[in-house]
Every structure is written in C-alpha cells, then in structure tokens.
Amino acid sequence: MNPVNVINTINSQTEQGITEVYLVACGGSLVDMYPSKYFLESEARKIVTGLYTANEFVHATPKRLNKDSLVIVCSHGGNTPESVEAAKVAKENGAHTIGLTHNNEAALLSYSDHAFVYEWGADTDVKNNPMAIILELVVETLHVTEGYAHYEAFQNGIGKINGIIKKGEQQVAERTKEFADNYKDEELFYILSSGASYGHAYGFAICSLMEMQWLNAASIHSGEYFHGPFEVTDKETPFILLMNEGRTRVLDERAKTFLGQYAEKVEVVDAKELGINTIADEVVEFFNPILFYSIMCVYRAALADVRNHPLETRRYMGKVSY
Template sequence: MFKFDEELFLRLVETEGLAYRSQIEEIVDGICRKGYSNIFMIGSGGTIAMMYPYEYILKSNSSIDVHAEIAAEFVVMNNKHFSKDSVCIFTSVSGTTKETIEAIEYCKSRGATTFALVAEPDTPITKLVDHCITTGSEKHSFDTFFILLYMVVFRFMHNRNEFPQYEQFTKEVALLPRAILDAVKAFDPKAEAFAIEHKDTDYHMMVGSGNLWGNTYSYAMCVLEEMQWIKAKSIHAAEFFHGTLELVVEDTSVILLKGEDETRPLTDRVERFAEKVTKRLTVIDTKDFAMEGISEEFRKHFAVSINWALLSRISVYLERERNHPLTLRRYYRKMEY
C-alpha cells in the first residue's frame, strides 16, 4: 500500500505495543490498591479527542466516575470533582505539548496520580508523571495508544468487578492489529478514490456519535483543518438535526462515521436524510470489515481503532492528490500565540 509499511506497523503496534500489557496491569493494579475517587482523561487537540471514546466506554459500561477534559480549560476551571484522589491519564506523541505539561503540573501540585502514554522518549512529560509508558516511536503512535487505552480502561473496570470478560477481551485485543491491517487493505482503494474526488473540495461535514465522536472531532480539526487547511465541521449525529441539516445541499460533502455501539441508530438517521439530499455522501462503516477472531460483543469497542486506521489512509492520499504535506503548518509551533 502507498506509504504504508506493513512489517513496521505490525512490529510497532502488535509486537511492541501488545508487550506493554503486563506493565499497564501493574500500574493500574497499584492505583486500584491505593484507591482512587475518579478518573480524569486529559488532553489537547488530537489527544483529548482520543480520550472521548474511552470516556464513552466507561460511562456506558461502568460505574467509575470519569471526566474527559481539555487540558487548558481544566487548569483554569476549578473542577469540583477533581481532588488528590483523582487519577489523571494523558497521552502525547511529542511529549512536549505545552498545555498538557501545564495540566500535569497542576494535577501533581494537588496530589493527584498522573499516568501518561508517550511516543517520544526522554521528553518532559515522560519525566513529570508518576507512571509512564513510552512507546518509542511517533510512527503509528495513535494506533498503539488506542490499543493501550483499551487495556487501561478495561483493567480499571475489571478491578472494580465490572468486567469479568477481561481475559477474553485481552486475547481479542491481541488480534486487533491484524484486523486493522486487513481493514486498511480492503479500504485502501476507496480511500484513494475519495482523495481523488475530493482533492479540491473546500468544505466537509463530518458526522459521528458514541465512541466514534472523538475520531469525528479529531479528523475534522486535526487532519482536514490543521494538516490540509480544508474547512471542516464535526457534528454529533444526535445534534445534526438541530441546525446543521439546513446547510446540506446537493453538492455538500458529508462524511458519516458509523460504528457498532448503542448510538448507531443516530447515524442511521443522518444517513437516511443525507442520501436524499446530497450526491456527495461518504459512509465509513466498521460493520463492513471482518475483524477476524473478534467477537460480536467486543466489535463495538474496537470500531474506534478500525475507524481511525481507515481515516488515516484517506490522509495519505489527500496529501498526495493535493500536494500538501501533512506536516506543513503556518502557525502551529511556528510562532508565539
């Protein structure tokens, strides 16, 4: 596949990524023995978006009190649910994100437990937090983080006696990298076709819900806007009919992300509407992919990883077709603001 090294992907995500299971369990088990009041999942940009699926999973499957918070807002808002007994979870590719560092310092100054997943070793975040797993590579870091976060949140649930299927679940997590690889291979021609068709499209609506809302928000803002300078709007499927629908016309690009959790009827409703109005509806549905060896019970959770990997294939083809490097920035980390 174009700009995709299968061997490297499997080494980083499957061989090395899955090997962190015992370290994650040791960290989570220690936190649980110590006791905690709630979990804060904190990030900036793509890393707060990454937390939204796991907030959704915990809220819909566990009684654990969980809060996903934007780092810069969290530091100034005086959240009354936050205390020294909170567990604060962070992710960072660079390990240097200013707002995330400030949030970690804020949490530590108040005695809370901090735990981070970081790609780049020996960076400020790796040295600040109480517990850190450093994956060592920026490449495929989001794919790896997603898998590690499954292990983190479901271990917390298991330790609360809310997830007796934990052992089976982790066996199926181990199958996920191959399922991702199969999915991206199957989707690749569609990703290329999308990029060719939409290389000059100047506005996209992205719609999603449930545990895919984070991917919806992230792809619109962090990829289409930040990395490709294309105007985009992320719209929650539950809110689509409370304003946004009035902007849909025959040539509006609507990208609909469909998963397999309880909120699927919300995206079904958007699809029924959009296919009547626009000729430029793109539906990316995780049900179209086999996920070999993954049980029906867990498919809805793993849809997060599958969906993100599929979107990433669109990214590389947009980069090629638009001659616009994904690394190009005008302002981000280029100037003071």
C-alpha cells in the same frame, strides 16, 4: 509498562480505590482519549469521568480532584506546555498520574508517577499506540474497582484489532484514491459519527483536515444531525459518515438514509463492512474508533497526495508565538 500492573499499583495506594479518572490532553492526543471517556461513562457505576483539554484542566481544575483520583495525560512529543502543566497541577492536588508520550526525554515524564513511552508509525501494532493503551488502562481500572463482566471479550478484541485494521487498509486502498480525486477541490467537509467514534469525527475534522490540509471542516454527532445541522444538507456539500458497529449504529443508519435522499457527495466508511464484527458484540463498539483512526489515515494520505499538500505542512504550529 503493563496496564494491569500500573492500575493495580495505583489502586492499592488509594484509600477508597480509584474514584475518578480524568483524561487530559490537547488536539490529537485528546481525541485518542475519547473512546475511554465513552467506555467509562457507559460501563462504570461509580467511577466519575472527565475529559479535559489540558489548558482548561489547568485553569478550571475540577474541585473533586483528590488523592483517590487518577489523571491520565497524553502528549505525543511530551513537551506540550499545557499538558505538562496539567500533569503538574494533578500532582499538586495529590492525584495519581500516568503520562503517555512518544518521547523518552519528555518534560511530561517529570510529573508522571507511571509512564508509557509508546510505539508510533505505520508498522506498529495498534495495541501499542496511545488510543488502545489508554482504553486498556480504563478497562483495567473498571475491572479492578468495580468488576467488568466483558473483560475477557475486551482482551480478545485487543488481540484481534490489528489484524482487522491491516485487512481494512487494503480493502479501502482504491476507494481512498477515488475519494481524493473526487473531493480534491472541495473546501468544506462535515464528518458524522456516534458513540465511541464521535471523538474521531471531531479529530478527523480538526487535525486531519483543518490542521494538516488547511480545509474547513466540522464534526456532527449522528444523533444531533437531525436537531439543526441537517438543514445545511444539499447536493453540493461533502459529508463523511463513519458508521459504527454496536449500540449506536442505528443513529448512523438514520443519518445515512437521509443523506442518501438529499445529498450527493457522501463517503460512507462502515466498520462492519471492514470486518470489525469479528469482535464480540458486547465490546465491539469500543474498537470502532481504533479502526477508524487507521483507516482515515489512508484517506487523508490520499487527499494530501492528490492536493500536493504534505501532511506535515504548517504555517502557524511551531512556527509563530501562540
């Protein structure tokens, strides 16, 4: 499927053009949607945006959901009951639906007007992974409905990001091993970031550390760090800071300065250092989380290896009733 064709088709089927975009998923798939939420809230003048965990969308459905709404639902396996039900609810309310999954036989596809069965795995080009596909869909939506001045710069960024990631993964390979050795016995991590990447700070906490490593973790927005959370800063608590390139970098730099004074266990992952500033200034901030996802996969793999705790290990998910 082509994002350009899909959005043009949907927009032509509406009365007023696409007026709302709802991004709906659970867990890691919801995290993949956060950059798109940030993009639309930052760049759109008219389009209303909502980011929903699927079960909340089902039980607290937005009243303005209508036939000019676009609902994008993502589920990696395609059979997450809450996400499938959310797509069904969207259809029942007359909205246009796009489903994303890695499964050709997913139940989600039954309620998707248009479907993207995406690629997955370490060898795939990230532009064919859900985070980038969803971002392309919302950029196209803005471009078609309102116009987007930096559309070409964004497309150039899509063409560059995979190469940046591959170099970045090589750049951090040794650092991640050192990180894992240093922090293998820790039981609590705080993850900081801002802008489009705050969603990945949240995702690394709940998915990579809590789900996959059974470690306590919490995300903190760099802008909120100084409004309560910095009181837990000490020399014993580990912090991971994902530093963005773009408009919110100043928030991350402020946090870095404070951590440098009052903390000792700090791991800084800097998108600028990893080469993302080869993407145009006007759009670079939207690519930070795509880079961070892949880079932090290297971190979590190193941690899993040294802790002898495989990333696939679960005690509840898919094993008990919930």
